[in-house]
Amino acid sequence: MRRLLIWAPLALFIAFFVVFASGLISPESKTIRSQLIGKPMPQFALQPGVAGKAGVSSAELANGQPHLVNVFASWCIPCIAEAPQLDQLAQAGVPIYGIAIRDRPEDLARFLARNGDPYRAIGGDPNSSVQIALGSSGVPETFVVDGKGIIRHQHIGDIQPQDVPGIMSALGAAK
């Protein structure tokens, strides 16, 4: 009896360990679905975020053609990692509109000079009001918007090389 009691804690721990380990190994089934998908872009008109480039307004996003809207900032580190993929998409002919969150024009110019400039236009959102309206949960974040200005797809976080085909097919589906 005493021997059994002595080893009971270890046996219990091993049982818990198996549960922990299986919980850790089992694939994650959570996907975040934005409530904005299928809804039109909120109304906004942003001033140019950087000298020499147009600003962005919601009206021009409903011009009959699908595009990407990329929420980013020069102070955002994953945005640097994302830059080559955005360049690749731009070279494939995808129109990309940028919304720069809480940024200064000179910082933004430096960021674009260093990491490339795939944007057709960049709107400056100094107090994050458009970001809030979009329900965006941080930078970077990318929306696929169809020709009527309706959000079709939301990508949270930086676009990594393996995400590019998914974005392209979402754009194709938004035609």
Added chain:
Amino acid sequence: MIAEGGLAALWLAAALAALQLVLGIMGVRSGRTDLLAAVRPVAVVQGVLTLIAFVALIWLFVTVDLSVALVAANDASTKPLLYKFAGTWGNHEGSMLMWVTILGVAGGAVAILERRLNERTLIATLAAQAAIGLGFYAFLLFASNPFARLNPAPVEGQGLNPLLQDPGLAFHPPTLYLGYVGLSVAFSFAVGALVTRDVGAAFARAMRPWVLGAWILLTLGITAGSYWAYYELGWGGWWFWDPVENASLMPWLAATALLHSVTVLATREGLRAWTVMLAVVAFSMSMVGTFLVRSGILTSVHAFAVDPKRGTFILALLAIYIGGALALFGLRVGTVREGSRFDAVSREGSLVINNLLLSAILGIVLVGTLYPLIAESVTGEKLSVGPPYFNSAAGPLALILVAVMAAGPVMRWRRDDLKAVARRIALPVLVAALALLAVILLAPGIRILPLLGLVAAAGVGLASLAPLWKRNLRRTPLFIWGMVISHLGIAVSMAGMAAESAFTRETLVATQVGATHKVGPYIVRLDDVQPIAGPNYTAIEATITARRGEGGEPMILKPETRSFPSPQTETNEAAIKTVLDGQLYIVVGKPDDQGRWQLRAWWKPFVTFIWLGGALVAFGGFLAMVGRIRREIRHAPPPEFI
């Protein structure tokens, strides 16, 4: 350079931990005094090196060195200094470094301070501490290097989660970590004592201040965390049985049991195996808690630093340390001599019941916390275990525990007479009976659990003062005062919980500006709603006038709903007015289509007693600590001169 210096210090500390472990094992096996003597200085230098690494990271955060990836991701030049400082540990890597630092410094402190313990046992303890340290060093250096550089450096950092930008939360994690790591020292002492088969009073006395210190900090951490959740989350509740809360409650329950059993071992040489077991369990619960919070296998409102890779690493550490300690326990505890005997009716007997009840509550919380995980792996369904399970399962046991707490301190060690004990607690029992009568008359229809809670609080509140009865108060040892105040604190807390749960009044309405509503004894009127802008958020702020009765003095409350852009979060800033007999708690929500505002108001009688009690419990622990240390100094052998 600072970052490289910090990293170098960390590598050196890890190397010294390895040396400490090897020297310790060789020394304890061979008994060679030169090897044994080398371990203490190594432990001290290891502690100093971890401290250097930690200070280096603080420095990088305070100066906002954005070429360090961790700083760039969690700091910003525009942040207030306090949050630059606190940002050091407001993230995964920094908090792990803080953990290792406390571990290393605690090991160094044991090496310097501990003089009475048998030398071999102490060295085995330091070796065990080094073994724990090594696992966490490996974790830091291979899986979460806090000093990694970022090239090119960004021009601005990303800042800190706005929910964490709260002075309370800046110091909440260090408090809990100090508590967890204090338990790691107790764990090392237990392992050391098992290795040398030296489980006795000296070991218990050496371990006790660490358990006591850890317990005080855990008590403070849990109390503060509960108040933070209460005012910051805006739900009006003070305990949610959330996995993250449970992660701190479980080590506290184990530490509370350990604190009581270690006293039995230190005073009466009893409960040897049980005390060692509890020391292992207490630290295991700290590690299980860390694992649950960081692995992401349980979802929680506080979810933080979620990463399965890190979860795997911590799980491996868990297996090595807990599994290893339990195996050592199984192998060795059979050879530990049984402790002194005692009767069922005795101080020891009551402490055994205390320990069993605390362990049962711990089991209930552990099962409830892990049940969703178990259920998912068996049935594949996601489900959660809510407050009804915890309250109805743990509540009655807690009540019995509190009743035992009333009787235990008035019992004699070794053997007591049941009749004499009954006579000593007759007065508190009478008071409890009167309270029962009073509550039933004044609040008919009160639910059974809060009713018993109020009754127990009244009886125990009085009983906790019994050890002072007929004593010369000025000559009563400080640790007796500590016990009395801690037990009184439990009664106060319990009164608060019972009153809050029985008498809270809640009003939830959609209201227009100018309308009045009644909540408890108060009449509240929505005067105005205005948008306002904060430094890094936008908000709507309501102005509400509250009066107690028709002719009462007006009080102005201004609840807010804040929207933070990065990361996008909405927080409810409740407006809370504290008066003598409770709190008025008001939250304002969103407007509906007809322009009416959602208003939620609570009147919570005596809710502040919950945290006041918690503070008393911790203060009692502090007094006991001071009292024990003073006694130790007075009774210490004279310093040795060579």
